[in-house]
Each structure stands twice: as C-alpha cells, then as structure tokens.
C-alpha cells in the first residue's frame with residue numbers, strides 16, 4: 001500500500017514545521033574539536049554548554065523515491081572568533097543532492113568536495129541554494145539573530161559526519177573588525 005499524501009505547515013518566521021516527529025539538539029559539548037579555538041571552547045565549557053543549533057525533522061522512509069524534510073535554527077554567537085555553525089556532513093550516499101531555502105537571519109553555506117574544491121553562498125530569507133551530489137555542506141550564522149533554513153533532500157541520502165570530523169572544512173568563517181571573513185582553515189587535512 002503506498003503512502004497517502006499529507007500536508008505540513010512551515011512557519012516562515014520561526015521555521016517551526018508542524019507536525020514534525022523529532023527535534024535534535026546540538027550543544028557545544030556535542031561539537032568538541034570542531035571550532036578552531038580549542039582554548040575558547042574549553043573556557044566556555046567550564047561554565048556553560050551553549051545550544052549551538054537544533055533541527056526538526058518529519059520522519060519519512062529512508063528510501064529512494066521519497067524525500068526528507070527538515071528545518072534548522074542556528075543560534076547567534078561565536079566560539080572565539082568563529083561563528084556558530086552546523087557540524088556539516090557529506091551524504092552517506094554521496095551521489096545525492098539537497099536544496100536549502102533561507103527563512104530568517106543571515107549566514108553562509110560552505111561546501112566542499114573530497115577532491116578539495118570549495119564554494120560558499122550567502123543565504124538570506126528567500127535564497128534557494130542547490131547543493132549538487134558529492135558536495136559536503138555546513139551552514140554558518142554570521143548574524144546577530146537566529147539563522148533559520150528549510151532543507152529538502154532524497155529519502156535515502158543519509159549522513160556521513162565522520163569525514164568532516166576527520167578533515168574539518170577547507171575554510172572557516174570568523175569575525176574580523178565586526179564583519180565575517182572567510183579564511184583558510186589551518187587544520188584542514190585533505
């Protein structure tokens with residue numbers, strides 16, 4: 001028996017997706033070693049464990065032919081000079097793509113391939129970004145308000161976090177003189 005069609009509601013201001021089945025929370029302690037300034041990370045974690053981002057998903061079959069639907073909110077802030085960001089990932093099936101739609105706030109989509117290509121796209125409310133197959137992706141909140149975006153990707157894409165945990169991203173986004181600046185990641189390993 002095939003699945004029946006159904007509606008959902010997406011609040012364009014808050015990113016709230018209803019109904020959704022699961023909200024995942026990522027605090028600084030879940031992202032140890034991902035920000036460049038490990039001393040700043042240690043100092044913050046001594047006192048606090050700030051929420052970096054959360055994402056809500058509708059649970060749909062992880063099968064070819066279906067789609068996955070999610071909204072993410074990255075809270076504003078920095079660890080040292082580096083803006084709050086998602087962990088970032090490749091897809092477990094690397095030949096799958098993804099679409100992001102910016103809803104609120106301002107930030108940047110960082111993308112890279114295992115061969116060492118790199119691209120970035122500024123995403124504001126209304127920006128639609130297409131992430132082709134084989135491009136790892138991470139979102140970064142460069143603003144002072146929550147950064148909210150909507151994502152749609154193939155049902156069987158899955159997530160590969162391990163490769164980004166090992167190599168990091170080629171470039172990182174830091175604040176310099178009050179403005180975002182993309183710099184080479186001194187820890188990047190191909």
Ligand code: S6P
Nearest residue numbers: 055070072086087088089151153
């Ligand atoms: C999934 C899609 C998003 C992210 C979410 C959190 O393919 O790209 O829903 O899962 O933004 O980021 P991350 O890197 O922790 O999965």
Ligand code: ZN
Nearest residue numbers: 091098137153
């Ligand atoms: Zn993805």
